[in-house]
Amino acid sequence: MAPNKYYYQGTPNFNKVIISIINPGNVATAIKSNRFDQISVPNAEYKNVKNAKNTEFIADTGLSYSYMEFKVGKWDAVKGENVMNKKAKMANRSLRRAMAYAMNIDEVYQKFSNGLSFRIPTLILQKYGKFFNKDEQGFPYNLKKANQILDQAGYKKKGKFRQTPDGKDLVINFAAMSGEKHQEAIIRNYIKQWAKIGLNVHLVSDKLIEFNSFYDRIQNDDASIDMFIAAWSLTGEPSPNDLYNRKAPFNFSRFVGQTNDQLLEAIDSDKSFNTNYRKEQFDKWQTYMNKEAYVVPISSSYEITAVNDRVVA
Numbered sequence: 001m002a003p004n005k006y007y008y009q010g011t012p013n014f015n016k017v018i019i020s021i022i023n024p025g026n027v028a029t030a031i032k033s034n035r036f037d038q039i040s041v042p043n044a045e046y047k048n049v050k051n052a053k054n055t056e057f058i059a060d061t062g063l064s065y066s067y068m069e070f071k072v073g074k075w076d077a078v079k080g081e082n083v084m085n086k087k088a089k090m091a092n093r094s095l096r097r098a099m100a101y102a103m104n105i106d107e108v109y110q111k112f113s114n115g116l117s118f119r120i121p122t123l124i125l126q127k128y129g130k131f132f133n134k135d136e137q138g139f140p141y142n143l144k145k146a147n148q149i150l151d152q153a154g155y156k157k158k159g160k161f162r163q164t165p166d167g168k169d170l171v172i173n174f175a176a177m178s179g180e181k182h183q184e185a186i187i188r189n190y191i192k193q194w195a196k197i198g199l200n201v202h203l204v205s206d207k208l209i210e211f212n213s214f215y216d217r218i219q220n221d222d223a224s225i226d227m228f229i230a231a232w233s234l235t236g237e238p239s240p241n242d243l244y245n246r247k248a249p250f251n252f253s254r255f256v257g258q259t260n261d262q263l264l265e266a267i268d269s270d271k272s273f274n275t276n277y278r279k280e281q282f283d284k285w286q287t288y289m290n291k292e293a294y295v296v297p298i299s300s301s302y303e304i305t306a307v308n309d310r311v312v313a
Helices: 024-032 043-049 093-101 105-112 126-131 143-152 183-196 211-219 258-267 275-292
Strands: 038-041 055-061 064-070 073-076 081-084 117-119 171-176 200-203 227-233 295-308
Touching (some): 024 038, 024 043, 043 295, 064 093, 105 117, 105 183, 105 295, 126 275, 171 183, 171 211, 183 200, 211 227, 258 275
Parallel strands (some): 171 227
Antiparallel strands (some): 064 227, 064 295, 073 081
């Protein structure tokens, strides 16, 4: 990257910027060796570098979040829209909600991210200010509630695991992508949590899937995947329309519904030039999404940057 000589605040006092991509596991060594002027710090590595000399750490809550999504349909390329299968394995709302309540998210991130990642209650981040529904609690860890939901929905146990309400064996195929060093431990933990409520969840291919292959399989509605955990990086505009509407290819769950259509349309309508009206629609949409649980909010994180002392204003 070269300086822009026309930049309105004047010419930078350096000739170029070199951007490098390094393995997250090498970040601590790179910071301590003063190799870079600025470097993004994985949260799992922060405790290993927080006392590094000649370094200042800057943190902010980012515009990204992880989520769990359940496959309930397919993308129809001819129609250019998502088509829902109401008989899909994960089409039962009680099953989806029970799985959400069984996840010990707070415990996981306290252990593996030094508390720098945190559970989120809705699919609209708190950083979006008034558009975040502060009254929504999401799915705080509650095994008792998860078991009650499944019992009431007719998912009865046969031995260690539960069966479907019509008495068939239930095996849920779960996909997750590779990532930071604790990723597999986190995923295996959730599988154990679901076993505690009697759900037989198998990791697809019995391993984490490489990033590009993972999204290729998700986008193409791989029939071997019933549910998955992934993440979004967002922009300054909070509208969820491009991720969750009927015609959104990125609506990987493939859920559709009239209420969802109406709320998303209202969020981006002419009426929403009135901020109070738009907030009202955002609040309703977040409540609706938590009720249906086709997509379950999991976590967001602080984004930490290490800046070497040789960088000056």
